[in-house]
Amino acid sequence: MLIIKDLHAKVEGKEILRGINLTINAGEVHAIMGPNGSGKSTLANVLAGNTSFEVTKGEVTFNGRDLLAMPADVRAKEGLFLSFQYPVEIPGVSMINFLKTAVNESRKYHQLKELSAGDFLKLMREKKELVQIDSQLTNRSVNEGFSGGEKKKNEIFQMAMLEPKLAILDETDSGLDIDALRIVANGVNLLKRPENATIVVTHYQRLLDYIVPDVVHVLYKGQIVKTAGKDLVLELEEKGYDWIKKELGE
Amino acid sequence: MSDQNSLLNEVTGRDYRFGFVTDIETEVIPKGLNEEVIRLISAKKEEPEFMLEFRLKAFKKWQTMKMPEWAQLKIPEIDYQDIIYYAAPKQQPKYESLDEVDPELLSTFAKLGIPLEEQKMLAGVAVDAVMDSVSVKTTFKENLAELGIIFCSFSEAVKHHPDLVQKYLGMVVPPGDNFFAALNCAVFSDGSFVYIPKGVRCPMELSTYFRINAKNTGQFERTLIIADNDSYVSYLEGCTAPMRDENQLHAAVVEIVALDRAEVKYSTVQNWYPGNKEGVGGIYNFVTKRGLCKGESSRIYWNQVETGSAITWKYPSCILAGDNSVAEFNSVALTNNFQQADTGTKMIHLGKNTRSTIVSKGISAGHSSNAYRGLVRVAAKAENARNYSQCDSLLLGDHCGAHTFPYLEVGNQSSIVEHEATTSKIGEDQIFYCNQRGISTQDAIGMIVNGYAREVINKLPMEFAVEAQKLLQISLEGSVG
Numbered sequence A: 001m002l003i004i005k006d007l008h009a010k011v012e013g014k015e016i017l018r019g020i021n022l023t024i025n026a027g028e029v030h031a032i033m034g035p036n037g038s039g040k041s042t043l044a045n046v047l048a049g050n051t052s053f054e055v056t057k058g059e060v061t062f063n064g065r066d067l068l069a070m071p072a073d074v075r076a077k078e079g080l081f082l083s084f085q086y087p088v089e090i091p092g093v094s095m096i097n098f099l100k101t102a103v104n105e106s107r108k109y110h111q112l113k114e115l116s117a118g119d120f121l122k123l124m125r126e127k128k129e130l131v132q133i134d135s136q137l138t139n140r141s142v143n144e145g146f147s148g149g150e151k152k153k154n155e156i157f158q159m160a161m162l163e164p165k166l167a168i169l170d171e172t173d174s175g176l177d178i179d180a181l182r183i184v185a186n187g188v189n190l191l192k193r194p195e196n197a198t199i200v201v202t203h204y205q206r207l208l209d210y211i212v213p214d215v216v217h218v219l220y221k222g223q224i225v226k227t228a229g230k231d232l233v234l235e236l237e238e239k240g241y242d243w244i245k246k247e248l249g250e
Numbered sequence B: 001m002s003d004q005n006s007l008l009n010e011v012t013g014r015d016y017r018f019g020f021v022t023d024i025e026t027e028v029i030p031k032g033l034n035e036e037v038i039r040l041i042s043a044k045k046e047e048p049e050f051m052l053e054f055r056l057k058a059f060k061k062w063q064t065m066k067m068p069e070w071a072q073l074k075i076p077e078i079d080y081q082d083i084i085y086y087a088a089p090k091q092q093p094k095y096e097s098l099d100e101v102d103p104e105l106l107s108t109f110a111k112l113g114i115p116l117e118e119q120k121m122l123a124g125v126a127v128d129a130v131m132d133s134v135s136v137k138t139t140f141k142e143n144l145a146e147l148g149i150i151f152c153s154f155s156e157a158v159k160h161h162p163d164l165v166q167k168y169l170g171m172v173v174p175p176g177d178n179f180f181a182a183l184n185c186a187v188f189s190d191g192s193f194v195y196i197p198k199g200v201r202c203p204m205e206l207s208t209y210f211r212i213n214a215k216n217t218g219q220f221e222r223t224l225i226i227a228d229n230d231s232y233v234s235y236l237e238g239c240t241a242p243m244r245d246e247n248q249l250h251a252a253v254v255e256i257v258a259l260d261r262a263e264v265k266y267s268t269v270q271n272w273y274p275g276n277k278e279g280v281g282g283i284y285n286f287v288t289k290r291g292l293c294k295g296e297s298s299r300i301y302w303n304q305v306e307t308g309s310a311i312t313w314k315y316p317s318c319i320l321a322g323d324n325s326v327a328e329f330n331s332v333a334l335t336n337n338f339q340q341a342d343t344g345t346k347m348i349h350l351g352k353n354t355r356s357t358i359v360s361k362g363i364s365a366g367h368s369s370n371a372y373r374g375l376v377r378v379a380a381k382a383e384n385a386r387n388y389s390q391c392d393s394l395l396l397g398d399h400c401g402a403h404t405f406p407y408l409e410v411g412n413q414s415s416i417v418e419h420e421a422t423t424s425k426i427g428e429d430q431i432f433y434c435n436q437r438g439i440s441t442q443d444a445i446g447m448i449v450n451g452y453a454r455e456v457i458n459k460l461p462m463e464f465a466v467e468a469q470k471l472l473q474i475s476l477e478g479s480v481g
């Protein structure tokens, strides 16, 4: 589904990603872990098409197509979803209007009929239940005045609405208390399909207790320095990232 | 029977009008402005003596005045002797079919969802007489007449209600108020007149759309709205469609008088030709709009969304004379490409316990310049007056400018005046967030800008609000790559 080859990217003249190689197949859950500042969010943003980051080298194919050639909105409509580490607020734009536009733009792209207001609200009710998000939140402006945890829940709610093929969850666990974490993880698990894939970005093991990864990668200084099965999570928890640094001879 | 009669009147009235127009068009009135021209205008309109005096007085004032200079506007030289001051309403269509009309104009119409027949009318294409839904307009007029509401062209008002016109014309904006108002008083051709009798709530929005002859009021438009005691009216000015217009200079005057406990809501959507992307052409809009809260507990609300004109100079204002009167100014002014706007409001508190609110949302894109200029004055006798002002500026890109000039003159210790101002840039991160959900950059900008303007848009009557939203979006097309 996703093949990343020797991906390099810069931000403000500084090279952050320094040759990433990664292959993700349908049905898989990959975890990307690594200390703060190692480039996890940068990778997520580059994949999603954020133009503040400049790709200097490498290629990415998404379902057989050149991902890097598509503008961000087309990537989204092709089924790539990013749950932001820091979701932004958009004052005055109601969640309902925002999501209705998003859902219908995607439907138009796939030559489906736009949802009527009634059908849209029905879909929204259904998905709200899945992540147990408060109706009051969806009646407000996009993320405006939401707490950190509410913003994260709202990201997963949007993911549920958009039903992506590849979801990248960037630190979705941070800011969530244990109950919220369980609800969010449960939501993600319920949305899992054999034809979809998920990348869970985190630097704690907590979330991975609930969303069990098939493959775990450690990103360090812009490169994937270790790849293993789910047991790597426990090992990292035990030994900390210093252990990786030592292995690398630092 | 009455239906038939009014239909008949309508049709014969129209024929007469056509005849009238043809008549005056055979006479050529030379360019330029002098006393002779003003006498001629007044005579052609068969005005009573007081109107001629009003015009001449204004003209004398105007001759002693100079066009004002503003820090934030660059206005090319205007030759006032190069303008024809009496242009009869042109009824002849300019084009035979829509195929001849500028395709860019047509694409804007299409985006706004304007019906084909109406597109023709706006673009100046010949239309079938059938289309001019006579019955709708007739029913509308009949309903108003039953309530004693007067809603007609200014010329008609001068003919049929001279007493009201004489009493109120110039009460709020006196002939010598400013350069452009003086010019308007001297030469105005036509406009709208509204009178709401005591205790009457006007049951529908009064829109210039329903006033026959509204399309050709020319460049010096005059509007007078009088709301008698305990009455209410909501008035809609304008049209979201960019109308074909060859007049570059527009200097309108709008006066509102609200008597005891009366309430007037005046909503504008202004979308005149702003010039092309290089800043060539476009309308100069120098308009004087002012409301007088004359009676106690009277209320006047100015709501506006402005995206048009090359140069806009406009300060819809209120004089809060009656005790406990309330005034609001809610505005969205959008400038793009090389547009310039110097807009704002004046709130003059004279009465006790008067309250005013100002919400101004400026949006600047391209190489445009957008200035807010607001004055809040509290007179010594205006005990417990309150004002709250909020002026926000939103910038798109690095080549535009936004400026805020709030002036406060507070002459009373018991009054409270608050002012808040913010300037923000449309966030790349907000646009990316929308992109990531499958929303294109163009749509994202429209959405974010509409969100920013929400507070003001929500004050507009429903149909106007929907159109205003589309308009904001269209006006920004291509503004951010």
Ligand SMILES: Nc1ncnc2c1ncn2[C@@H]1O[C@H](COP(=O)(O)OP(=O)(O)O)[C@@H](O)[C@H]1O
Pocket: A011, A012, A016, A034, A035, A036, A037, A038, A039, A040, A041, A042, A043, A052
């Ligand atoms: N917009 C930006 N401007 C400048 N530097 C940035 C920007 N985004 C990220 N960086 C830098 O890139 C590096 C990697 O950051 P990030 O991808 O956010 O790491 P992680 O998500 O793994 O904590 C850090 O050194 C960070 O300071």
Ligand SMILES: [Mg+2]
Pocket: A040, A041, A042, A085, A170, A171
């Ligand atoms: Mg991060």
